[in-house]
Amino acid sequence: MDLSNAQWRKASRSGNTDCVEVAANMPGLVAVRDSKDLAGPVLTFDPQNWKSFVEHAARH
Structure with missing residues (x-):
């Protein structure tokens, strides 16, 4: 996976x-x-899963 940009x-x-x-x-x-x-190492997520994670973390 190219993350140079x-x-x-x-x-x-x-x-x-x-x-x-x-x-x-x-x-x-x-x-x-x-x-x-x-x-x-780098973890990667699709944007919807990342959004769900962030929203859940913000509530707790």
Whole structure:
């Protein structure tokens, strides 16, 4: 999977701390990685599943 055009971002509230980064600029794909291991593994989700996860996490 080519993620060379991924535009990674992390939560503005994270400041300079390590956290997850999300790239949602690719059609049909949301990628998630650990900000302290940029060359490490990446999890990928389809946008609807990612949206469901985020909505669920926000409620709990």
